[in-house]
Amino acid sequence: MTDNGQAEAFVEFDRVQKSYDGEVLVVKDLNLSMPKGEFLTMLGPSGSGKTTCLMMLAGFETATHGEIRLNGQEINNIPPHKRGIGMVFQNYALFPHMTVNENLAFPLEVRGMGKSEREAAVKRALDMVQMGEFGNRRPAQLSGGQQQRIALARALVFQPELVLMDEPLGALDKQLREHMQFEITRLAHELGITTVYVTHDQTEALTMSDRVAVFNDGRIQQLAPPDQLYEQPDNSFVAQFIGENNTLDGVVSEIGNGTALVKLSDGSVIDATPVNVSHAGEQTRVSIRPERVEFDMSRLPEGAHTLKAEVKEFVYMGDIFRTRLSVAGNDDFIVKTRNAADQVRLTPGQTVEIGWKPEDCRALDAD
Amino acid sequence: MTAETGAQDALVTADGKPLKAALRAAQARSKRRAFYLVAPLLVFILLTFVAPILQMLHQSIHNDGFTMHEDVISHERTPLMVNLRQWFDENPRGTAPDEAAYAAIAADLLVLREVKAGGQVGTRVNYERSRSRSMFTKAVRRAERLEPPFEAAFMDLDEDWADPELWAAMRSSASAYTMNFYLAAIDKVRAPDGSITNVDEDRALYKKLFGRTLVLSLLITFLTFVLAYPIAHLLATLPLRYSNLLMIFVLLPFWTSLLVRTTSWMVLLQSQGVLNDALVGSGILADENRVQLMYNQAGTVIAMTHILLPFMVLPLYSVMRPINPSYVRAARSLGATSWTAFRRIYFPQTVPGIGAGALLVFILAVGYYITPALVGGADGTLISNLIAYHMTGSLNWSLAAALAGMLLIGILILYWLYDLLVGIDNLKLG
Numbered sequence: 001m002t003d004n005g006q007a008e009a010f011v012e013f014d015r016v017q018k019s020y021d022g023e024v025l026v027v028k029d030l031n032l033s034m035p036k037g038e039f040l041t042m043l044g045p046s047g048s049g050k051t052t053c054l055m056m057l058a059g060f061e062t063a064t065h066g067e068i069r070l071n072g073q074e075i076n077n078i079p080p081h082k083r084g085i086g087m088v089f090q091n092y093a094l095f096p097h098m099t100v101n102e103n104l105a106f107p108l109e110v111r112g113m114g115k116s117e118r119e120a121a122v123k124r125a126l127d128m129v130q131m132g133e134f135g136n137r138r139p140a141q142l143s144g145g146q147q148q149r150i151a152l153a154r155a156l157v158f159q160p161e162l163v164l165m166d167e168p169l170g171a172l173d174k175q176l177r178e179h180m181q182f183e184i185t186r187l188a189h190e191l192g193i194t195t196v197y198v199t200h201d202q203t204e205a206l207t208m209s210d211r212v213a214v215f216n217d218g219r220i221q222q223l224a225p226p227d228q229l230y231e232q233p234d235n236s237f238v239a240q241f242i243g244e245n246n247t248l249d250g251v252v253s254e255i256g257n258g259t260a261l262v263k264l265s266d267g268s269v270i271d272a273t274p275v276n277v278s279h280a281g282e283q284t285r286v287s288i289r290p291e292r293v294e295f296d297m298s299r300l301p302e303g304a305h306t307l308k309a310e311v312k313e314f315v316y317m318g319d320i321f322r323t324r325l326s327v328a329g330n331d332d333f334i335v336k337t338r339n340a341a342d343q344v345r346l347t348p349g350q351t352v353e354i355g356w357k358p359e360d361c362r363a364l365d366a367d
Numbered sequence: 368m369t370a371e372t373g374a375q376d377a378l379v380t381a382d383g384k385p386l387k388a389a390l391r392a393a394q395a396r397s398k399r400r401a402f403y404l405v406a407p408l409l410v411f412i413l414l415t416f417v418a419p420i421l422q423m424l425h426q427s428i429h430n431d432g433f434t435m436h437e438d439v440i441s442h443e444r445t446p447l448m449v450n451l452r453q454w455f456d457e458n459p460r461g462t463a464p465d466e467a468a469y470a471a472i473a474a475d476l477l478v479l480r481e482v483k484a485g486g487q488v489g490t491r492v493n494y495e496r497s498r499s500r501s502m503f504t505k506a507v508r509r510a511e512r513l514e515p516p517f518e519a520a521f522m523d524l525d526e527d528w529a530d531p532e533l534w535a536a537m538r539s540s541a542s543a544y545t546m547n548f549y550l551a552a553i554d555k556v557r558a559p560d561g562s563i564t565n566v567d568e569d570r571a572l573y574k575k576l577f578g579r580t581l582v583l584s585l586l587i588t589f590l591t592f593v594l595a596y597p598i599a600h601l602l603a604t605l606p607l608r609y610s611n612l613l614m615i616f617v618l619l620p621f622w623t624s625l626l627v628r629t630t631s632w633m634v635l636l637q638s639q640g641v642l643n644d645a646l647v648g649s650g651i652l653a654d655e656n657r658v659q660l661m662y663n664q665a666g667t668v669i670a671m672t673h674i675l676l677p678f679m680v681l682p683l684y685s686v687m688r689p690i691n692p693s694y695v696r697a698a699r700s701l702g703a704t705s706w707t708a709f710r711r712i713y714f715p716q717t718v719p720g721i722g723a724g725a726l727l728v729f730i731l732a733v734g735y736y737i738t739p740a741l742v743g744g745a746d747g748t749l750i751s752n753l754i755a756y757h758m759t760g761s762l763n764w765s766l767a768a769a770l771a772g773m774l775l776i777g778i779l780i781l782y783w784l785y786d787l788l789v790g791i792d793n794l795k796l797g
Contacts, residue, residue: 060696080699081708093697097715106711107701158702 009033009069010194011057011162016066018052026052028218030066034196036161039188041197043205044215045241053215054164054198059083070162081110086155086163086193090170092147094139100126100150101135107158125157126150128187145176152184156191163188165197169204181208202242206230214238231289235276236364239287246290246333252282252363259358261305262286264328270305271358276365283366290322290336292360295344295352306355309333311346321345327354420775427548427768432491433540436484445482448475452541460561464534469517476510479503488540494763495536495547495556502527531559548769553577573753573770577777580750583668584732590672591679591728592721599683599720603690617680625674629738632670636660636742662744670738675731679724686720722789730778750774 011034018027027049034040042050055061056068059080067074075083095103104122113121126132129149139147148168155163165184169177185208188195199205205212206226214221214229214237221241222234233239240247253269254261260274262284272286294300312331313324320336323346327333335354337343346352378386434452436445450471458468479485489503502525506513513520521528539547539557547557554571558564565571598617602610620628635641638657646652660666690713698708736751743749750770757767785791 058696058700060699079705080696081702081704083700084702085700087697087700089693089697091691091693093691093693095694095698095712106698106703110701110703110707154701164700 008035010036010038010071011196012067012069013053013057014067014069016053016056016063016068018049018056018061019064025064026218027056030218030220032213032220032223034194036194037192039185039195039197039208039210041199041205041209041212042215043199043202043212043241045200048215049218050198050213050215051166054166054196057196058085058087058164084158084160084162086158086160088151088155088163088165088168090167092139092151092168094147094150094154096139099136099138100131100142103139103150104135104154104157107154111158121157125153128156129153129183144172145180148172148180149183152187156187156193160193162194162196165195167199168197169199169201177204184208206242214241216241232275233287233362233364236285236287236367239362239364244290244334244336246288246293246327246330248286248288248328248330248333249366250284250286252277252280252284255280260363262363266328268305268307268328270307270361271356272361272363273359274363277363284363285366286361286363288356288361290334293335293354293356295335295337295354297353297355300355301357304355304358306353309352309354311348311350311352313348314346316345325352325354423768424772424775426765427772428546428765429544430491430494430540430548430765431543432487433537434543436482436487438482445478445484447478447482447484447488448472448537448541449478450474451537455538455541460535460538461559463531464518464529466516466518469521469528470515472506472521473510473513473517476507476513479507480510490762491540492533492536494551494766495539496530496532498527499533499536502533535559535561548765549773551766552769552773573750576748576750576753577773579664580733583664583671583747583749584729587668587671587675587732588679588725588729590668591676592725594672595676595679595683595724596717596721599680599687602680602684603687604692614684617677620674620677625737628674629670629741632666632673632738633661633742636666636669661742663746664743665747666742666744667739667747667749670742671732671735674738675728675735678727678731682723682727683717683720686717686723690716718789722785726782726785729781733774733778 011032013030013032016027016030017025019025030049030053042053044050052061056063057070059075059078063076068076070083070085094100095106098106101122104125105118108118108121122135123132126135129152131146131149131153134142134146134150139150142150148171151168155165168184169180172180181204184195184197187193197205197208206229209226211223211225212229213223216237222229222238224232224234229238230242233242236247239245248262248264248270250262250264250270252260252274253263255274255277258273260272260277262270262272264270270286272284277284297304297306300306307327309325309327311323312326315322315324319339321339321343323335323337324331325333325335380386380389434447436447437443438445451468454468454471476485479488485504485507486500489500492499492503506521506524506528509524513524527533535557539545550556550563551566552573554566554574555563556566598613602613602617605613633640637643638659638661640661642660643652643657647654647657652658660669694712694716695705695708698712699705703711733749734751735749736755739747739749740752740755743752751774754767754770754774757763757770782791
């Protein structure tokens with residue numbers, strides 16, 4: 001899924017740039033290629049350009065430079081209603097003066113579909129989202145989750161090959177959101193539709209997507225499957241943005257053979273995997289996931305460097321323990337441990353020894 | 368409390384009082400306080416709005432000018448035309464006046480002379496039959512010299528005293544309560560035999576004016592709608608800092624005196640005015656072909672459309688502002704052209720605003736007075752100008768009240784129709 005040849009690309013952004021005012025580029029040199037059937041999420045903080053990209057794909061914004069291709073055909077100058085792209089909006093945008101049935105029939109009607117065919121298609125779409133009995137209701141008579149399902153059904157009813165979703169679950173409560181995440185991915189895979197999903201919620205991105213494009217500052221920072229994104233972030237931004245992350249600043253003292261030694265500000269030395277550093281003496285910021293830090297030194301490879309750390313806080317969270325440490329001048333160093341039967345519960349003030357496998361610690365750009 | 372008692376008896380509070388009574392008592396105080404807050408406004412509205420309207424409606428069916436005189440200074444009330452009214456009671460409608468009838472009038476004229484009410488009575492009869500007032504004042508002047516046989520004496524005064532229309536008019540005037548003013552308001556009159564007939568073609572006026580008022584008001588409503596819809600849309604979609612500026616231009620007329628606005632239209636529209644000068648100056652019009660834009664219906668329509676425009680813009684704006692642009696985007700993404708998206712998605716959502724604006728503009732236009740009076744000329748006056756004429760010119764307040772009453776009824780019918788067709792709860796003013 002990661003590396004796709006250009007030939008089978010279904011959606012393509014080719015050196016796309018976008019500026020609203022001629023002074024600031026909101027999207028800077030975007031290149032993206034999606035195969036048919038992929039579920040791709042654009043993830044990023046607000047103002048990172050992800051929604052602009054979606055709107056350019058839908059046809060509501062024009063690219064200032066570059067080409068957007070759908071199925072090999074350039075669509076820059078095709079108006080939105082001729083693109084045949086289904087779209088789910090953040091606020092659902094269900095037409096308030098129409099019933100659910102009329103809402104769903106709308107895209108079929110403007111395509112000139114006959115009445116009986118239309119009714120059958122609407123019914124199929126409603127059944128697909130388990131809303132068969134709600135056809136005669138008005139959107140205002142539905143709950144948020146039900147509206148969400150209708151919006152989804154409406155975007156799918158005319159059988160588009162590409163569906164865009166702009167933070168569709170933002171307005172739902174947590175439980176419903178998790179349920180809908182599952183529902184949407186199930187439908188997308190069952191129907192084999194290509195989906196571009198925009199969100200700022202990283203959990204949503206990780207659980208739903210085939211690939212995630214992390215946006216920041218108008219650029220894609222990393223485009224990778226969720227596991228790769230989490231475990232092997234390409235740069236500090238991605239490491240910080242996805243999941244919880246510990247960082248330590250230092251200087252590369254030795255590098256080679258796929259590992260590096262990093263000297264921290266307090267003089268201690270740690271093992272790391274070089275990612276964005278190439279030679280000794282370079283400033284770096286290392287990143288370690290809280291659940292990859294070990295207290296048990298016997299689990300580390302031979303010759304691994306360890307650090308002394310002071311326990312600042314211990315939080316019992318049920319399934320896990322969350323321990324805050326002071327490590328090499330960083331007071332916010334978090335370690336998560338599973339609540340296993342033999343797991344030690346640390347007390348604040350205690351000094352412990354910590355360490356990690358070199359591959360879990362990534363030496364990134366110092367930014 | 369157990370479940371069984373709860374199902375049968377009304378709910379009670381912890382100490383056994385009925386729950387409903389306790390709730391009422393608890394709310395009574397706050398309700399009373401709320402009422403005190405609105406009481407001044409309520410009294411104000413009752414005194415200055417409801418009471419005058421009721422009085423106006425009463426006046427439209429009640430005029431005791433023929434039957435009662437009240438002295439301006441002493442407020443002493445004297446019944447008038449007692450003898451004649453008795454004769455009317457004894458003789459059915461259509462009876463030719465006999466000597467007794469003339470004798471009755473002669474006796475009544477003496478009373479009129481005494482309390483100086485000849486003009487008042489004559490004016491009342493004059494409403495039903497013109498030229499009656501002078502007959503009465505003349506007769507009152509000579510009341511003391513009238514002697515039997517009275518019929519001949521009256522014929523001596525004026526042959527018209529035998530006119531059946533005069534007698535019909537007096538019979539109508541004899542009862543203070545009458546529908547004749549409403550009949551007059553729709554160009555009808557009661558014939559001597561009591562049947563209702565149309566007035567002469569050349570004197571029919573009100574129906575034509577009602578019709579013109581209706582047509583012009585509809586035209587003005589339509590024009591304001593056509594002009595206001597794009598403005599309101601622009602206001603609703605522009606970024607706030609631009610739309611605020613634009614909004615000031617929309618509201619500017621509200622902050623200018625109505626008279627100033629109307630007179631500035633006069634400056635613009637008159638045949639030697641700015642508009643005509645510009646057209647002539649630019650060679651579009653020849654000097655001798657200056658367009659008559661004022662003192663006719665065109666003037667009324669142009670000036671009133673401008674003056675009433677904000678009343679259409681504001682309700683439209685208030686429904687358009689909250690319409691999320693994603694509706695139209697959704698429609699577009701679902702395959703609708705921009706025209707279809709507008710027609711099927713945007714426009715239906717603005718209908719409540721259109722209804723409110725149209726109702727507001729129409730009702731205001733129907734009752735508009737100053738502008739048509741100033742720029743309308745003879746051709747462009749509306750029914751309200753005639754009401755004003757009867758209030759201040761002819762002093763026939765009952766007819767003015769009847770005309771105003773007709774207008775009120777018409778508007779209420781329209782309102783009811785609107786409620787039937789669109790639903791009044793769909794009305795959105797702001």
